[in-house]
Amino acid sequence: MNQTTINDAYKKKARERACMLITKWMYKVAIPFNAITYPSFQPMIEAIGQYGVSIKGPTLHEGTMFMQSIDASSMIKTREKMFELLNKWVEQVGEENGTMFMQSIDASSMIKTGEKMFELLDKWVEQVDEENVIQVITENHSSYVMADIGKLPNIKKTLERAISLNGYIYNRSKLLNMMKRFTRQRELLRSAKTRFATAFITLSRLHEQKNNLRKMFTSSDWSDGKWAKE
Numbered sequence: 001m002n003q004t005t006i007n008d009a010y011k012k013k014a015r016e017r018a019c020m021l022i023t024k025w026m027y028k029v030a031i032p033f034n035a036i037t038y039p040s041f042q043p044m045i046e047a048i049g050q051y052g053v054s055i056k057g058p059t060l061h062e063g064t065m066f067m068q069s070i071d072a073s074s075m076i077k078t079r080e081k082m083f084e085l086l087n088k089w090v091e092q093v094g095e096e097n098g099t100m101f102m103q104s105i106d107a108s109s110m111i112k113t114g115e116k117m118f119e120l121l122d123k124w125v126e127q128v129d130e131e132n133v134i135q136v137i138t139e140n141h142s143s144y145v146m147a148d149i150g151k152l153p154n155i156k157k158t159l160e161r162a163i164s165l166n167g168y169i170y171n172r173s174k175l176l177n178m179m180k181r182f183t184r185q186r187e188l189l190r191s192a193k194t195r196f197a198t199a200f201i202t203l204s205r206l207h208e209q210k211n212n213l214r215k216m217f218t219s220s221d222w223s224d225g226k227w228a229k230e
Contacts, residue, residue: 159199162206175227182216183209 026033035041048055058066105120125133166188169179179188188205189198206213222228 158203162199162203165206166202172227175225178221178225179213179216182212182219184212 023033025031026035121136169175170189180186186205186209188209189202216222
């Protein structure tokens, strides 16, 4: 066996041991194994190898200092990227620091779907970075809503209970008057353009008035009334 073969066998064994220790450490500190695929992983390994076997890992203090440096560098790069985008914007609306116009798209021939809206917005989110996106505002359109969300078991059951409670109260005029006393004349029902929207607005109203409704159902007015005995 020549020297080259011996060295290759030693390097293979040494690499296996290094990979095992890296994997074991990642497992112990709960680092996802797909972190190995990050572009920054290999440069870290190479830097350790270039130093040699006597290298000592960063202390807690050093780690904190380096992290602060990385955060500052990341912020600078983000700002540089934003300024680069600013230079590409073709129109400015409002005051100097106000609304900016980035791009217009002729969407007249497009079918309004959540998937298409995501496709149009996703590329801009990638350009400005997700952490810089504060709010996404779109036209209110039924096709952007999750299909048949009201048929999901838990949501369907909740909606049915809300409809049953409202029906019980609003079909009894005296009970309705009692409810309004406890809710300070606030209604539980509010109509909207669609039945879907009406149901969820009603749920929101019930949630807002849950404490007042609990007071009503535990009050003497309720317990002394005929409805408690039904």
